[in-house]
Amino acid sequence: MRPCYPILFLISLLIFVSCADDTSGEAEMARPNIVFIMSDDHAYQAISAYNDKLIHTPNIDRLAKEGKLFTNASVTNSICAPSRAVILTGKHSHINGKIDNLSPFDTTNVTFPQLLQKAGYQTAMFGKLHFGNNPKGFDEFKILPGQGDYYNPKFITQQGDTTIQGYVTDITTDLTLDWMENRRDTTKPFLLMYLHKAPHRSWLPAKRHYTEFTEKTFPLPETLFDDYENRGTAAATAEMNILKHMTLNYDLKIYPEVVEALDIDDRKIYNPIQRMTPEQRASWDSIYGPINEDFQQRYPDMNDSTLMVWKYQRYMQDYLGTIAAVDENVGRVLDYLDENGLTENTLVVYTSDQGFYLGEHGWFDKRFMYDESFKTPLLIRWPHVITPNTTSEEMVQNLDFAQTFLDAAGVMSPNDMQGESLMPLLNGNTRNWNRDAVYYHYYEYPAEHAVKRHYGIATEDFKLIHFYFDVDEWELYDRKKDPLEMHNVYDDPTYADTVATMKEKLKEIRKKYKDSDALSEKYIDIYKDKGLIQ
Ligand code: SGN
Numbered sequence: 001m002r003p004c005y006p007i008l009f010l011i012s013l014l015i016f017v018s019c020a021d022d023t024s025g026e027a028e029m030a031r032p033n034i035v036f037i038m039s040d041d042h043a044y045q046a047i048s049a050y051n052d053k054l055i056h057t058p059n060i061d062r063l064a065k066e067g068k069l070f071t072n073a074s075v076t077n078s079i080c081a082p083s084r085a086v087i088l089t090g091k092h093s094h095i096n097g098k099i100d101n102l103s104p105f106d107t108t109n110v111t112f113p114q115l116l117q118k119a120g121y122q123t124a125m126f127g128k129l130h131f132g133n134n135p136k137g138f139d140e141f142k143i144l145p146g147q148g149d150y151y152n153p154k155f156i157t158q159q160g161d162t163t164i165q166g167y168v169t170d171i172t173t174d175l176t177l178d179w180m181e182n183r184r185d186t187t188k189p190f191l192l193m194y195l196h197k198a199p200h201r202s203w204l205p206a207k208r209h210y211t212e213f214t215e216k217t218f219p220l221p222e223t224l225f226d227d228y229e230n231r232g233t234a235a236a237t238a239e240m241n242i243l244k245h246m247t248l249n250y251d252l253k254i255y256p257e258v259v260e261a262l263d264i265d266d267r268k269i270y271n272p273i274q275r276m277t278p279e280q281r282a283s284w285d286s287i288y289g290p291i292n293e294d295f296q297q298r299y300p301d302m303n304d305s306t307l308m309v310w311k312y313q314r315y316m317q318d319y320l321g322t323i324a325a326v327d328e329n330v331g332r333v334l335d336y337l338d339e340n341g342l343t344e345n346t347l348v349v350y351t352s353d354q355g356f357y358l359g360e361h362g363w364f365d366k367r368f369m370y371d372e373s374f375k376t377p378l379l380i381r382w383p384h385v386i387t388p389n390t391t392s393e394e395m396v397q398n399l400d401f402a403q404t405f406l407d408a409a410g411v412m413s414p415n416d417m418q419g420e421s422l423m424p425l426l427n428g429n430t431r432n433w434n435r436d437a438v439y440y441h442y443y444e445y446p447a448e449h450a451v452k453r454h455y456g457i458a459t460e461d462f463k464l465i466h467f468y469f470d471v472d473e474w475e476l477y478d479r480k481k482d483p484l485e486m487h488n489v490y491d492d493p494t495y496a497d498t499v500a501t502m503k504e505k506l507k508e509i510r511k512k513y514k515d516s517d518a519l520s521e522k523y524i525d526i527y528k529d530k531g532l533i534q
């Protein structure tokens with residue numbers, strides 16, 4: 001029998017009209033609220049749901065207990081603003097154009113908050129965006145300019161700039177709670193992007209955490225003394241080694257006069273502790289003063305190895321101290337949802353804009369496709385959809401958020417978005433999920449930390465990386481046998497077949513995501529035009 005198209009059309013029209021009509025009724029209320037919590041540079045190694053060797057994060061962990069922990073979530077380009085652009089657009093950097101922290105975000109890109117707003121969501125953003133321009137698609141925003149400051153930060157708002165006294169993690173939360181309490185439209189579902197500056201460099205903790213964290217000692221990572229053998233030149237030439245490149249004054253809070261008295265060659269850079277009020281500075285000095293005295297006495301007897309360990313401990317104390325405040329503040333937001341009956345119908349995400357090295361390979365910072373910066377924490381709670389206390393090992397990416405949120409809200413995603421909705425992994429219909437590889441491309445070079453341009457593919461078992469521009473080097477890692485990624489087996493004859501298969505897969509995935517050498521060249525030319533390379 002021939003299908004009767006006009007009748008089918010009429011029926012769909014009727015369904016559409018009756019749904020569209022019901023904007024304040026039950027259908028509307030059933031759409032979930034979305035709370036997207038993201039920190040800046042928060043390594044999964046520093047969340048106790050993943051690993052409790054370094055810190056206890058009971059509030060963030062709640063999301064894993066009451067929801068799902070993703071153990072294989074990664075980013076497509078491990079650096080701040082590009083990651084945020086990928087999240088908002090659902091497109092790889094080479095498509096959305098935000099390849100690095102330097103280039104402007106092209107605001108003609110369509111973002112998922114714009115689509116949710118159009119579909120009737122109330123939208124708000126608080127904290128760090130780092131685009132250099134204001135976000136589109138938000139009813140309200142209060143964002144930090146650029147990297148933002150830990151103490152007495154400035155915020156950009158729709159009413160103009162304002163400086164707020166206090167500690168950034170607490171203030172970002174105060175602004176968020178104030179919006180939820182006083183300006184939320186209870187007739188609409190909402191999208192809230194709650195974005196912490198912490199634990200980004202230069203790691204200034206809140207006063208209430210100074211004592212506890214500066215008294216702690218942390219276990220050393222296995223690869224702290226990595227000598228970068230068995231790999232190409234990229235790891236060896238990167239400038240993010242704790243011993244060689246972490247500064248005493250800016251990063252580790254040794255006063256300039258102590259650095260000078262010890263005759264140490266240290267990078268001179270504006271130190272944000274200078275923003276503190278006299279009272280804040282007095283509290284700081286009462287704890288960090290004695291640390292300086294102790295260092296001044298011990299430094300003359302230190303060798304490279306003892307200095308490396310001292311720097312690592314100092315780094316961890318402040319880095320983890322900033323996370324303690326993030327965790328407490330996440331607790332405040334989760335409590336607010338509980339106390340206001342919002343928990344049941346709210347999808348809550350906790351993630352970071354990328355991972356971070358906490359001494360692995362001797363490093364701090366990120367940028368590489370090696371695991372600690374390629375992978376990122378991801379915890380999602382959504383009562384009635386996600387089975388509590390579950391784990392997913394699937395390879396998911398920050399590329400997937402846009403389509404996931406649109407799917408959760410019942411909004412069609414544009415065809416040119418490149419991720420996958422995570423819905424099958426959230427509701428347990430995993431038959432509808434079949435990804436076996438993810439793609440990565442990093443561009444910001446030459447630049448701070450000197451991490452060479454590279455792209456690559458990761459499967460469950462292997463990772464193939466191509467470093468290009470001023471080198472032409474390939475690396476292959478056996479993720480099962482060498483999880484610490486210390487041995488490049490690209491030239492090992494026993495891996496010849498794997499290299500061939502992975503190269504083929506890389507070709508396919510580059511085609512699928514529309515990346516090419518021509519595009520890489522285009523993004524190199526932009527650096528030439530800016531005079532960043534000759
Ligand atoms: C700053 C930091 C770098 C860091 C970048 C990017 N240097 O430039 O260490 O890699 O931010 O970080 S600093 O001396 O200014 O602190 S990102 O998270 O914004 O991408």
Ligand code: CA
Pocket residue numbers: 040041079080200353354
């Ligand atoms: Ca970051």
